[in-house]
Amino acid sequence: MTAAVPSAQFRIVHTVCSHDCPDSCGVLVTVDGSGRAIKVAGDPAHPITQGFLCGKVAKYLHRVYAPDRILYPLKRKAGVAKGPLARGREREAFERIGWDEALDAIAARLQETADRYGSESILPYSYGGTISVLGYGSMDRRFFHRLGASQLDRTICAEAGAQAWNLVYGKKLGTPTEDYRLAKLILAWGANIHGNNVHLWPMVEKARRNGARLIVIDPYRTRTAAVADWHIPIRPGTDAALALGLMHVILNEGLEDRAYIAEMTHGIEELSARAREYTPQRVAACTGLTAGEIESLAREYATTRPAALRMNYGVQRSENGGTAARAIAMLPALTGAWKHRGGGGQLSTSGAFAWDKQAVERPDLALASPLGRLARVVNMSLLGQCLAEQGSGVRDQGSGPAVHALFVYNSNPAAVAPNQNAVRRGLLRPDLFTVVHELFFTDTTDYADYILPATTFLEHTDVQGAYGHYFVQLSQQAIEPPGEARSNVWLFGQLAQRMGFKEACFRDTHEEIVKQALAIGPDGHSSNPGMEHITFEDLKLQGHIPLGFHREPETQPFQPFTAGPLPTPSGKVEFYSEALASAGLDPLPAFVPNTESRLGKDAERFPLEFLGRKADNYMNSTFANLDGHRKMEARTSQRLEMHPLDAKARGIADGDPVRIWNDRGSLTLTALIKEGSGGSVPTGVVAASMDWAKLQPDGANVNALTSERLTDIGAGATFYSVLVEVAKLPA
Numbered sequence: 001m002t003a004a005v006p007s008a009q010f011r012i013v014h015t016v017c018s019h020d021c022p023d024s025c026g027v028l029v030t031v032d033g034s035g036r037a038i039k040v041a042g043d044p045a046h047p048i049t050q051g052f053l054c055g056k057v058a059k060y061l062h063r064v065y066a067p068d069r070i071l072y073p074l075k076r077k078a079g080v081a082k083g084p085l086a087r088g089r090e091r092e093a094f095e096r097i098g099w100d101e102a103l104d105a106i107a108a109r110l111q112e113t114a115d116r117y118g119s120e121s122i123l124p125y126s127y128g129g130t131i132s133v134l135g136y137g138s139m140d141r142r143f144f145h146r147l148g149a150s151q152l153d154r155t156i157c158a159e160a161g162a163q164a165w166n167l168v169y170g171k172k173l174g175t176p177t178e179d180y181r182l183a184k185l186i187l188a189w190g191a192n193i194h195g196n197n198v199h200l201w202p203m204v205e206k207a208r209r210n211g212a213r214l215i216v217i218d219p220y221r222t223r224t225a226a227v228a229d230w231h232i233p234i235r236p237g238t239d240a241a242l243a244l245g246l247m248h249v250i251l252n253e254g255l256e257d258r259a260y261i262a263e264m265t266h267g268i269e270e271l272s273a274r275a276r277e278y279t280p281q282r283v284a285a286c287t288g289l290t291a292g293e294i295e296s297l298a299r300e301y302a303t304t305r306p307a308a309l310r311m312n313y314g315v316q317r318s319e320n321g322g323t324a325a326r327a328i329a330m331l332p333a334l335t336g337a338w339k340h341r342g343g344g345g346q347l348s349t350s351g352a353f354a355w356d357k358q359a360v361e362r363p364d365l366a367l368a369s370p371l372g373r374l375a376r377v378v379n380m381s382l383l384g385q386c387l388a389e390q391g392s393g394v395r396d397q398g399s400g401p402a403v404h405a406l407f408v409y410n411s412n413p414a415a416v417a418p419n420q421n422a423v424r425r426g427l428l429r430p431d432l433f434t435v436v437h438e439l440f441f442t443d444t445t446d447y448a449d450y451i452l453p454a455t456t457f458l459e460h461t462d463v464q465g466a467y468g469h470y471f472v473q474l475s476q477q478a479i480e481p482p483g484e485a486r487s488n489v490w491l492f493g494q495l496a497q498r499m500g501f502k503e504a505c506f507r508d509t510h511e512e513i514v515k516q517a518l519a520i521g522p523d524g525h526s527s528n529p530g531m532e533h534i535t536f537e538d539l540k541l542q543g544h545i546p547l548g549f550h551r552e553p554e555t556q557p558f559q560p561f562t563a564g565p566l567p568t569p570s571g572k573v574e575f576y577s578e579a580l581a582s583a584g585l586d587p588l589p590a591f592v593p594n595t596e597s598r599l600g601k602d603a604e605r606f607p608l609e610f611l612g613r614k615a616d617n618y619m620n621s622t623f624a625n626l627d628g629h630r631k632m633e634a635r636t637s638q639r640l641e642m643h644p645l646d647a648k649a650r651g652i653a654d655g656d657p658v659r660i661w662n663d664r665g666s667l668t669l670t671a672l673i674k675e676g677s678g679g680s681v682p683t684g685v686v687a688a689s690m691d692w693a694k695l696q697p698d699g700a701n702v703n704a705l706t707s708e709r710l711t712d713i714g715a716g717a718t719f720y721s722v723l724v725e726v727a728k729l730p731a
């Protein structure tokens, strides 16, 4: 059942979970005769969703109908200072206003800001609070292009890995999720499949029932690592060294696939020379593994067929992370794993979805802005720097004015952006005008001048691809938005009209933009590559439709990177990158220790490597306000996980209050120490999970410790290159 099914009393509507997750589940919403959603369930007809939802979304109606949801536009009361507000008392700082008043006031202030400081002093800030096509970036992009606001470089999560993968393969494609069931070895590298890619897990289980082994490389003992056949607790930020060490062994022992390499790759001689430098002994010294483990892993990976790699984005969130992801991505090409169905690898499948972004985002509208050109680009991973001090300009972002207006949607930067204290100092600037479009009071709404009520994916129409499968899905509006909640599309269309933008595209409906994204032509079919068989009507009826190359998976399985030319400069898988060489960069992968690591210069003052990891039951900071989700996270919430040896050296016992700090900030947590093999971190590593800052004892979360240093490729955030020290606090 995928289409809307009317009955006398109930309707079942096909929607799509738009949270930032590779699985992009088909979600069937049952709506009663009064228009109220009474049930959400995974679509059993969807080949990946398979009828179940993760624990985060299974009780989604608690979120949709939460009593503390923001349902009306709010304006900060005169005289109430910005800054952290006690949970449950946020409303006292704001007064309810109507949409007309809110839109008029915001439009006027944006205009005034543009007139006074230049339009680039306005910065949109959004990310993956919703990843559907319209919700992620459509009317908002049109609006900000037309306004001449700064463009946002959305680097915070995945840019290093995305660029790294594309340097090797030219396109983000991977082994179909369904085919992991055929693997004989699954190598989960920084991938907590069981925790946050749960619809891959049934495939892993099927493969294991057929004799496959699951190997997990992760410094943290995740749920997935705990049930793996082999957990390899690598030191944070040393993944590039391990990948090069594996290459060394594979090439040294002649385990590479010479035929695949000859036909499909570029630069094997150069890569071989580089890999020779990474002996198992050298790699063991930096990764914390033994030379024997490195050799065993290389042999098992190279000689088991099919061998499927699942890399996830944690790997690339360190200074050397782009190179690490690039080196890991090369492994299936070195062993020819792509040739064997069920083998290969996946970081993301999003490159398969060729939406008509020009039509959806309308960058051409920038020509009609006061700038008459595309605006400068500001890196979201440097928000703290961007907001620093009135009139200081936007450092490291090229020329242009300081940021004087911040428009936040699909994100909670006061909780999720690196270097939290710098971000908060910026948000406190009295001259900064801040608007937040949100579902709940968050760490960021505490700094807002206006808060606007947003919709959930049940409350608007949208279209969506995925970064973990190959199905296009239509998300149909299931219920009316509660209160006066409004979608991103509605909000920015209305605001555009208030600002006097006359272009007709600002009046497009959700359905019209969906059709534009699909590039529906006069014959009713999409003209996007890979979507030519899709019509809007079929999508409405069926809910999900596979991309063209994935329509006959059994008789014509999709095996990427097995035939050229590839969309890389050489047309081949690139072990050696001329593009990097001509940019003056190392064209080959190399291990460079993170500045903040046990091999870095600050390790004497701050000897512990810190992982500010994501909670399994939240989506970054999303869901952390819901009591049910908090209960599921109770074991590690507000705890600092330490190895017993590190704890003992500091006189810390399980349950002791501890202070964890570096030069950027500090946190108070409770030590969680597990003796024996059940420990979650190796020596020299401590971990705490992401949460809302305002729900923590001292009003800060893990990002009080993270830095604004950027990744080597893609200028992304380096959440996992962080050094700290820990001490016991008096009880």
Ligand code: SF4
Pocket: 017, 018, 019, 021, 022, 023, 024, 025, 053, 054, 055, 056, 057, 058, 198, 199
């Ligand atoms: S968060 Fe992921 S697994 Fe959970 S329902 Fe959404 S798409 Fe599915």
